Amino acid sequence: MSPRTQKQFEDIREEKRELILNSALKLFADKGFYATSISALADEAGISKGLVYNYFESKEEILVQLFNRFIELVSRLLNPDSDEEITNEEMELFFRNFTSSMNSDREYWMLYFQLSMQKSVLELIQRNILKGEMFVRYQQLTYKFFADRFPDPMPQMLFFSFLIKGFSIQYVLTPEFIPVDEIERFWNRMKEVFIVDKLPVAEQV
Secondary structure, X not given: OOOOOHHHHHHXXXXXXHHHHHHHHHHHHHHOOOXXXXXXXXXXXXXXXHHHHHHOOOHHHHHHHHHHHHHHHHHHHXXXXXXXXXXXXXXXXXXXXXXXXXXHOHHHHHHHHHHHOOHHHHHHHHHHOXXXXXXXXXXXXXXXXXXXXXXXXXXXXXXXXXXXXXXXXHHHHOHHHOOHHHHHHHHHHHHHHHOOOOOOHHHOO
């Protein structure tokens, strides 16, 4: 048997890294960040505890990686062509695809809600993520959409965020209590409120 090539070693390393991240996502989403130990994570992944530390310095580093992936997921939903501007067509597509994203990426959304309810974890995120390049870019991207369309964009942006978060929590935790036709009405109402023509350039914030 010929020795492994450098690329094969890199592929194996990437596979192990993904295995650890996916196992952590499942446990963090189901049990919570603090209730999950490195030992439990290693057991879930079917590897040794020492091997986890070979890829990540700490459980906190794993969490930061996962949360950055969540930000990237939402950014792709809002701006699929990555051109640094959310068009009305992209926002409409966001509304149309949001529910299916919560179905296909349910563990990421569960992780997000878990973190939202734990103050100490929020502080960790604020230190390591909210000032990071990816989150800042996401904030700027979202703000620009509202600044181009509303004279006072910040309240509209907050209103949008609160509605999305409220719907998400309800849908992910208790989807059986939301009739399908009401979901469609909700997204139609979101389109009516937020998908509007741009302001004249001179009036944009």
